[in-house]
Amino acid sequence: MFDFIDGASGDETLRGLNSSAIDQIRLMPRVLIDVSERDLSSSILDQKTGMPFGIAPMGMCALAWPGADRALAGEAARRRIPLCVxxxxxxxxxQVIELAEGHAWFQLYADQSDEFVDELVGRAASADYQVLVLTVDVPIPSVRPRDRRNGFTFPMRWGLPQLRDFATHPHWSLATLIHALSHGMPQPMNYATSSGKTSFVRNASRARAGWSFLAALRDRWPRKLVVKGVQCPEDAIRMKSMGIDSIYVSNHGGRQLNAAPAAIESLAQIRQAVGANFPLIFDSGVRNGEHVVKALATGADFVMFGRSVMYGLGAAGGRGLSDVLDLIGHEVSTVMGLVGCRQSGEIDSGCLASQHGNPAIHVISERVAE
Ligand SMILES: Cc1cc2nc3c(=O)[nH]c(=O)nc-3n(C[C@H](O)[C@H](O)[C@H](O)COP(=O)(O)O)c2cc1C
Incomplete structure (x- = not known):
């Protein structure tokens, strides 16, 4: 399970590059500003949020720890941050949007059949989701070597290596087993609850999402529509011209095209391409509060966390998740203060050291400055 969450595609270079590229960005400390009070609240897509970050869509979170979805929804409600389902x-x-008290977005994969996709969109509308996020960077499944090595498939295949894994992780295995006795085995519930009881095929093609699919979805979904998994500026410009409400810059945390650019570089390029006022959401490689501030300074309006929240869940269940979110929030607040910002909305390219003649100019900051 750890390898499924932590792993990436190919030789996994992009996974590390995403974070190290953010690390290279330098922020400029600002002084003699009263930053004793700091306000982390933000807004995105007409929604007010308690923090400038939320939780990225991740399938099968219950594999990290039983009851993960309930914990995620609870934190989204308590902190007023979006949980992308x-x-x-x-x-x-x-059930998630109810437990999250409305602080949830729905992420759509255009996979399996047209009927299932259409039904999902209808269900999201009926459940009162205001934001639909179409993920487009999985036209075909990538090769994830760790999953291959471990024989990890979904639905799970049972063999000696799997039994050995369960036996050597008794804490997780027992907790999952006890939870399963009352709630059933973890499974992709949107498939199980569809009218046609469609079954989830992890390696199904999601290639049906072409430009015409996006145009039709735009017509079908009058509420906020976001496209996730965009790195190419030309694609971003075309989406903007089609009336998409926001672009979610991401390389799936290095889990798709391993040879793709570090996501933070794409963020700078896409910000330049779409102009200053178009909403951009960002993820991939974000591991702490400092990274959030750097992404906001590089052009993001909002930042999402993927694996970081799963690590918290896997380490200590709901308490681990809560600790991770506390730590990140505290770091954002501290770094904001040290760069002289009292509100998260004040974070902009002026926070980048490169904007103040600092010689340690990173190529990313140069692009933002152009
Ligand atoms: C275990 C796991 C499952 C994921 N499942 C989905 C998914 O169902 N839909 C989706 O759009 N992205 C999915 N992603 C990608 C995340 O939404 C996000 O883009 C990525 O994790 C960000 O990178 P980070 O993990 O480095 O923060 C998944 C990522 C992980 C780690």
Missing amino acids: STASSMALE
């Missing part, structure tokens, strides 16, 4: 989530989309 995956098509492959391990709790039905209707």
Whole structure:
């Protein structure tokens, strides 16, 4: 399970590059500003949020720890941050938005059949989701060597290596077993609750999402529509011209095209391409509060966390998740103060050291400055 969450595609270079490229960005400390009070609240897509960050869509979170979806929804409600619910989530989309008290977006994969996709969009509308996020960077499944090595498939295949893994991780295995006795085995619940009881095929093609699919979805979904998994500026410009409300710059945390650019570089390029006022959401490689401030300074309006929250869940369940979110929030607040910002909305390219003649200019900051 750890390898499924932590792993990436190919030789996994992009996974590390995403974070190290953010590390290279330098922020400029500002002084003699009263930053004793700092306000982390933000807004994105007409929604007010308690923090400038939220939780990225991830399938089968219950594999990290039993009851993960409930914990995620609870934190989203408590902190007023968006939880993006995956098509492959391990709790039905209707139940998550209820537990999250409305602080949820729905992520759509255009996979399996047109009927299933259409039904999912209808269900999201009926459950009162205001934001639909179409993920487009999985036209075909990538090769994830760790999953291959471990024989990790979904639905799970049982063999000696799997039994050995369960036996050597008794804490997780027992907790999952006990939870399963009352709630059933973790499974992609949106499939299980569809009218046709469609079954989830992890390696199904998601190639049906072409430009015409996006145009039709734009017509079908009058509320906020976001496209996730965009790195090419030309694609971003075309989406903007089609009336998409926001672009979610991401390389799936290095889990798709391993040879793709570090996501933070794409963020700078896409910000330049779409102009200053178009909403951009960002993820991939974000591991702490400092990274959030750097992404906001590089052009993001909002930042999402993927693996970081799963690590918290896997380490200590709901308490681990809560600790991770506390730590990140505290770091954002501290770094904001040290760069002289009292509100998260004040974070902009002026926070980058490169904007003040600092010689340690990174190529990313140069692009933002252009
Ligand atoms: C275990 C796991 C499952 C994921 N499942 C989905 C998914 O169902 N839909 C989706 O759009 N992205 C999915 N992603 C990608 C995340 O939404 C996000 O783009 C990525 O994790 C960000 O990178 P980071 O993990 O480095 O923060 C998944 C990522 C992980 C780690």
